[in-house]
Amino acid sequence: MATLRLTVDGTPREVDVDVRTTLLDALRERLEVVAPKKGCDHGQCGSCTVLLDGRRSLACLALAVAHDGAEVVTAAGLGTVDAPHPVQQAFLDHDGYQCGYCTPGQVCSTVGMLDEVAQGHPSHVTADLDPGADVALTDAEIRERLSGNLCRCGAYAGILDAARQAAGGAR
Amino acid sequence: MSGARPVTAREVGRPRARVDGPLKVTGHALYAVEHGSDEGVTDPLTAWLVGAPVARGRVVRIDATEALAGDGVVAVLDHTGAHRLESVDDGELAILQDDRIHYRGQVVAVVLAETSEAAREAARLVHVHVDAEPHEADLDAADLYAPEQVNAGHETDWDDGDVAAGSTGAAVVVEHEYRTPFEHNSPMEPHAASAHWDGETLTLWDSTQAVHGVAKTLAPMLGLDVERVRVRAPYVGGGFGSKGLPHSPEMAVALAAMAAPGRWVRLAVTRQQMFALTGYRTETRSRVRLAAEPDGRLLAVEHHAVSQSSRVKEFAEQTASIARMMYAAPARSTTHRIAALDVAVPSWMRAPGEMPGAFAQEVAMDELAVACGVDPVDLRVRNEPATDPETGKPWNDRRLVECLEQGAARFGWSGRAAEPRTVVDGDWLVGTGVAAATYPTLWMPGNAARIESRAGGRYAVSIGAVDIGTGARTVLGQIAADALEVDVDAIVLAIGDTSLPAATVAGGSAGTGSWGTAIVQTAQQFRADHGTDPVPGLHTQTTTEAYPDMEGHALHSFGAVFAEVRVDRWTGEVRCSRLHGTYSVGRVVNPTTARSQLYGGLLMGLSGALHEDGVRDPRFGHVVTQDLASYHVAAHADVPPDLDVAWLEESDELATPYGGRGIGEIGIVGTAAAIANAAWHATGVRVRALPVTADRFV
Numbered sequence: 057m058a059t060l061r062l063t064v065d066g067t068p069r070e071v072d073v074d075v076r077t078t079l080l081d082a083l084r085e086r087l088e089v090v091a092p093k094k095g096c097d098h099g100q101c102g103s104c105t106v107l108l109d110g111r112r113s114l115a116c117l118a119l120a121v122a123h124d125g126a127e128v129v130t131a132a133g134l135g136t137v138d139a140p141h142p143v144q145q146a147f148l149d150h151d152g153y154q155c156g157y158c159t160p161g162q163v164c165s166t167v168g169m170l171d172e173v174a175q176g177h178p179s180h181v182t183a184d185l186d187p188g189a190d191v192a193l194t195d196a197e198i199r200e201r202l203s204g205n206l207c208r209c210g211a212y213a214g215i216l217d218a219a220r221q222a223a224g225g226a227r
Numbered sequence: 228m229s230g231a232r233p234v235t236a237r238e239v240g241r242p243r244a245r246v247d248g249p250l251k252v253t254g255h256a257l258y259a260v261e262h263g264s265d266e267g268v269t270d271p272l273t274a275w276l277v278g279a280p281v282a283r284g285r286v287v288r289i290d291a292t293e294a295l296a297g298d299g300v301v302a303v304l305d306h307t308g309a310h311r312l313e314s315v316d317d318g319e320l321a322i323l324q325d326d327r328i329h330y331r332g333q334v335v336a337v338v339l340a341e342t343s344e345a346a347r348e349a350a351r352l353v354h355v356h357v358d359a360e361p362h363e364a365d366l367d368a369a370d371l372y373a374p375e376q377v378n379a380g381h382e383t384d385w386d387d388g389d390v391a392a393g394s395t396g397a398a399v400v401v402e403h404e405y406r407t408p409f410e411h412n413s414p415m416e417p418h419a420a421s422a423h424w425d426g427e428t429l430t431l432w433d434s435t436q437a438v439h440g441v442a443k444t445l446a447p448m449l450g451l452d453v454e455r456v457r458v459r460a461p462y463v464g465g466g467f468g469s470k471g472l473p474h475s476p477e478m479a480v481a482l483a484a485m486a487a488p489g490r491w492v493r494l495a496v497t498r499q500q501m502f503a504l505t506g507y508r509t510e511t512r513s514r515v516r517l518a519a520e521p522d523g524r525l526l527a528v529e530h531h532a533v534s535q536s537s538r539v540k541e542f543a544e545q546t547a548s549i550a551r552m553m554y555a556a557p558a559r560s561t562t563h564r565i566a567a568l569d570v571a572v573p574s575w576m577r578a579p580g581e582m583p584g585a586f587a588q589e590v591a592m593d594e595l596a597v598a599c600g601v602d603p604v605d606l607r608v609r610n611e612p613a614t615d616p617e618t619g620k621p622w623n624d625r626r627l628v629e630c631l632e633q634g635a636a637r638f639g640w641s642g643r644a645a646e647p648r649t650v651v652d653g654d655w656l657v658g659t660g661v662a663a664a665t666y667p668t669l670w671m672p673g674n675a676a677r678i679e680s681r682a683g684g685r686y687a688v689s690i691g692a693v694d695i696g697t698g699a700r701t702v703l704g705q706i707a708a709d710a711l712e713v714d715v716d717a718i719v720l721a722i723g724d725t726s727l728p729a730a731t732v733a734g735g736s737a738g739t740g741s742w743g744t745a746i747v748q749t750a751q752q753f754r755a756d757h758g759t760d761p762v763p764g765l766h767t768q769t770t771t772e773a774y775p776d777m778e779g780h781a782l783h784s785f786g787a788v789f790a791e792v793r794v795d796r797w798t799g800e801v802r803c804s805r806l807h808g809t810y811s812v813g814r815v816v817n818p819t820t821a822r823s824q825l826y827g828g829l830l831m832g833l834s835g836a837l838h839e840d841g842v843r844d845p846r847f848g849h850v851v852t853q854d855l856a857s858y859h860v861a862a863h864a865d866v867p868p869d870l871d872v873a874w875l876e877e878s879d880e881l882a883t884p885y886g887g888r889g890i891g892e893i894g895i896v897g898t899a900a901a902i903a904n905a906a907w908h909a910t911g912v913r914v915r916a917l918p919v920t921a922d923r924f925v
Contacts, residue, residue, distance in 0.1 A: 074344045085273075085343055090261040091254025093464070095415045096498040100855040103415055131254035144252040148244055151823045155696025156251030157416040157464025163252055195868065203862040206855065208415050208465050209696050210830030211823055212866045 058121045064089055065133025073120045080104045080115035083128065091132035091160045095206070102205030105161035105168070106130050112168025131160030134167060143167050146221040152214035158207045166219050169201045173223070193223050230774055231748035231884040238708040238715050239885050242819040246701045246720075247462075247694070256462040259419040259434040260493040268421060268432075271491035272301060274483040275346035276476065276500060277336035277353045279328040282848030283362035283569040286326040286355065289336050294349035299341035302486055303353055306335070310485045313450040318539035319572045320448060320478045328357060329539035330571045331848040332503030334475050337483050339492065362569035365845035366510060366535045369566035374536075377543040377563045378579050379669070379735070384562045385551055387616065393527035393558030397518035401594045405515060405587035406916035407899075409841030409850070410508040411501070412576045413860055416464020418476050418505045419495040422484035429481055430457045436470045437732035439691050442725045444473050445481055460723045463695040467831070468575030469506045470695065471734040476504055502853035506574030507841065509534040511546045513587035523599040523606045525556035530588065536565045537572040544573070545580030549896075550588055552783070553665060555612035570848055575734060577831060578892040581666055582899075586917060589662035589900030594913065597645075603661050603904070604631050604640060604787075615781030623776070623881045626811040627663055627785040630875065634809035635661070637873060638789040647911035655793040657804075660904025664808070664897035668782035668888045669737040670775045674745035675728035678711070678753045679766035681719065686711055688750075689721045691730035692742040697891060698820030699738060705816055706743040706885050710750030712759075728768060736784075736889025739816065740882065744774045747884040776881045784888050786810040788829070788897045791869075792905035799921030803833055803902055805869040808894060813879035814886035821890055825872040828894015834861035836899035840918050 062069050064087060071086045080097075083089040083106075092115050095103030099117040106115050107129040115128075135141030140148065143166050153159040173191045178184075181200045182191055191197065198219045199212075207215065250256040262268045279286075291303035309323035322334045336353050340346035363369055373383050394400065421432040429451065435441050438458040446453040463470065480494040496504060516529040530550035536542050547561040576582075596603040608628050614621055635641065643659055644650070650657040677689040688707045694700040700722060708715040721727055731741050753767040775782055791805035808829050815821045838859040842851045852858040872894075878886030899917055906924075907913050914923050 074342060076344045076348075081343055084261070088263040090257065090263070093258070093416070094495065095417065095464075096855050098498065098854060098856070100498075101415065131252065135253055137249040137253055137255060140249060140252060144249075147252045148248045151245065151819050153245075153248070153251055153696075154698070154820075154823055154827060155415065155465040156247070156256050156462060157258060157414075157696075159251050160254035163254075196864075199864045199866065203864040206415065206860060206862055208413055208467070208831075208860060209823075210827035210834075210861070212830065212861075212863045213826050213870055214823060215863065216866075 060120055060124050063127045065130055075121050077120045078116055079118035079120045079123055082120040083115060089130060091130040093157050093161060095158065102165060103158045103161045105164045105205060107164055107168055112165050131163045134163065143222045146218035149221060150214040150217035152218040153211050154209035158205060162205045162207065162215055165202060165205045166222060170223055230772065231744050232751060233880040233884045234709045234747055236709060236814060236885060238705045239816050240814060243701055243705060243817050244819060245698055246704065258416055258462050258464055259432045260421050260495050262421055262432050268491045271421065271493045272339050272341065272487055273343040273346040274480055274492050274494040275338045275350040276334050276479060277338065277350050277355065278332040278500065278503065279335045280355055281328060281357050281359040282331040282364055284328045284357050284359040286328060286335055287358050288356040290354040290356065294338060294352040297345055297349045297352065299345035300349045301339040301341065304337040304482060304486055309482045312448045314448050319475055320473065322475050322478055323482055330537060330569055332500065332571060334479050337479050339483055339487055362848055364568050364570050364843060364848035366566050369568055371533060371564040371566050374541060374543040374563065374565055377545040379545055381545045381548045386560045388558030390527045390529055390558045390560045394518040397526050398521040399519045399595065399598045400516065401591055401598055402516040403591065403594065403915055405513045405590055407511045407583040407586055408917055409510050409843060410576055410835060410839050411841050411858055412467040412469035412506065413858065414465030414467060414469060417496045417498055417501055418470065418474065420477055420480045421491055421493045422480040423491045424484040424488050426488055428455045428457060429484060433458050433460050433477060434463050434470055435460050435473065436463065436466045436693055436695050436734055438693060438723060438725045439729045440732050441473045441477060445477065449481060458725045460693050463693060466695045467577045468579065468734060471575050471732050474505050498855060499853045502850040503571045506572065508576035508579065509536065509544050509573040511544060511583040513546055515587050515591040517591055517595050519595055519599060521599065523595060523601040523609055525554055525610050527558040528554065528556045529560045531562045533564050535568050535570065537570050538567040540572045542573045544583065546584040548580045549584040549665065551617040552615055553588060553663065554610040555616060559616065578666060578895045581896045585662065585664065585897045586899045589897050590903055590915060593660065593904040593907065600645065604635050607631055607663050618781050620779065620781040623780040623782045624877065624879055625783065625785060626875055630785055630787040630809045630811055634787040634789050634807060637809065638807045640789060647908050654795050654797060656796050656909040657791065657793050658905045658907065658909025659789065659791050660901045660908055662788050662897035662900035662904060664786035664788055664893050666736055666784050666893040666896055668775065668784060668882050669735040671731035671737050671741040672771055672773060674730050674741050675768060675770040676745040676749040677728050677766060677768040678749050680757065680761040680763050682763045684713065685717045685719055686713065687719045687721065688746060689727040690742050690745060691725055691727040692722045692738060693733045694722060695733050697733060697738065697824060698817060699733065701820060702739055702816040703742060703746060707746050707750060709885060710747040736891040740887065740889055743885060744883055745771045774884065780881055782882055784810065784812045784893050786893050788901040790901040790905040792902055792909050794906060794909045794924050799924035801837055801906060801919055801921060803837065803867045806833060806867040807871045810874045810893060811877065812874055812890045812893065813877060813882055813888035815874055816885065816887050822872055824890050825894045826870060828892065829870065829872065829898050830861050830866065832895040832898025833865065833902060835917060836902035837918050
């Protein structure tokens, strides 16, 4: 067992975990923070995406004890039911979800993705790979960058519209 | 008590955002194993499933010594100690009752531990000693038989006219075999449940499409009155049929809870275990033969379908059912044969029967169009039946031709070259294809709804329906508002709980129609009982017996799918660049949620067309592609840049009192055929087995 200190959605938390515990299980099963979902537990679906020290990350592939002192932001920490984050509002505006299970991960992934674009990170479909080059956030860029988050309901059309709206709002 | 009467649409037809959207986007919607201390789920045990290591045989001994030595391991349940079931007729659900192994991965033990880490590790340390027996897991090597009937109550064989005579002198004959692979529903939320047994009542938070269905199935097996099984499913992370019926994990968590009275037990099936335990679409082989006049008018239609089932529980996919009603022909022969194998139990996956059947039929129609030199849209119009070929009944409102014509206009179909391989864009060969879609309008009797007047002109509307992402929680409020003739804000809707009036499954594209009819009937009776200005606290509850005019008409929805496909001439890479669906589905209750659901159906069809391919190793009887890295489903980058759905403005009061028909499944029907047909048009290569992958073109 190990004692872990995390800041989760702005609140300092301390938790005793088995050294085998993933960050996802520490959040869901020890801290009752269930906004990040478990869809595959193998880094193949994206449902567990959180912002880990500011970058989008798959909580199921993170060993909890490797992240002592980390800051974790989940979809529940981005906004509230009454005051959703602009990305969450964009998902609502464009029906970018159906069953809702992949949605918190999609939201965190979109927030992280927009930040990566703002920092000039290229993707597989970026034409100009020069460091510091601006990335034009085309539909192809959004689709590529959000392809780590599967949605079996097929809400991708709404998610694309939501990401576009959120990107526009961020500019 | 009279049945429901048609209602005037005021709220129905308006786009409305999902009422549960804010909870979902902020991560506060709670799924089956997420209910915590706020709801009394404290200190839950974790259950972990142990699967059979062979496809057929006998459990000699479960050695749990090492597993039980682990810290926090509470118990290991097996067939020697689990609660005895009252009934073991359902071989899929009757787990831990005897030593028989029916398929690889079957639940043979359940570990209970204080943490998930301890449970998972202990499951690894349970040693299952077996006496293996020879097994059959290969459809090609198996004997076939004719089941008594096929899924959804369809007849196994159905003939009309004389196919041999009808084919004599046919100018054109197309005859091929078409195949679809194993497909896995793969909802994003793995099947899961939390269970609690207090010695009298079993309480479940379940990931299911039917709370009452789970209670009614499990209770008699467990020897309990159905009132003593409470099932709740406020949020369900998708199902697509796989959560329509309870599967063995639900029985496992019930047995685990009964072995640990007073403790909550959580069981989440792993993604890998889902490929054996939660249902799937069987592979299908369809021998289709179309005989036609030179102008493409059909003289005879034959569809002979083969699929596989499990020896422990029969499921017969109704693959040839679509061939019985889609097109006019004086002679027809349709059959289903299945093989019972020592494999996991197949079940419902979105549009069982219609999805694989339409792939076979609609590719065959494309081949007939080519053989006759007739445009594929014209061919379908030319074979439009005046009445239902299967029943002889008039259609409720068959508008396939309008779907085809309006879809063609929107897509820009006219002027398409008949010859393949005529359009090249750089390294890409570009083609277009079309397919027709249909889905029967099913309706389930026995739904009950309760309506109670509240202060301030509000109404509590209760029914045990489940919203698995369809938007039921939103659209049932809209239907209730119109039925009561009040604003939608006046409706307080409660669903997803067996403590509410009984409801049927969210499946068969029949959820909204069956539940909505119960709500309308109850609302009209409420008004008759209590008037338009009731004091708070008055209520009415009714149960439906019948509504749709099933006797007088053949009730179906229709659609037309158009696709543009690009194939890289060097690598064979296949991309679907445009995908349009035009549908006749009655009145659309909520354009926002309906559009999403039809998009979702189209994309699952695209996923089946290009990606999904479950591979079983017959030597061992297991699914090799048992995760999302090897069983591919469409990702965001696979979505066509031009994805579009449209529907005809209409209202079908023969189907439901608010004029709508179901839309959950029709989007997946025909889509794979349209894409395969477009791939042929791009390349000249005819692919008759899904998925359509790069290797077919190089």
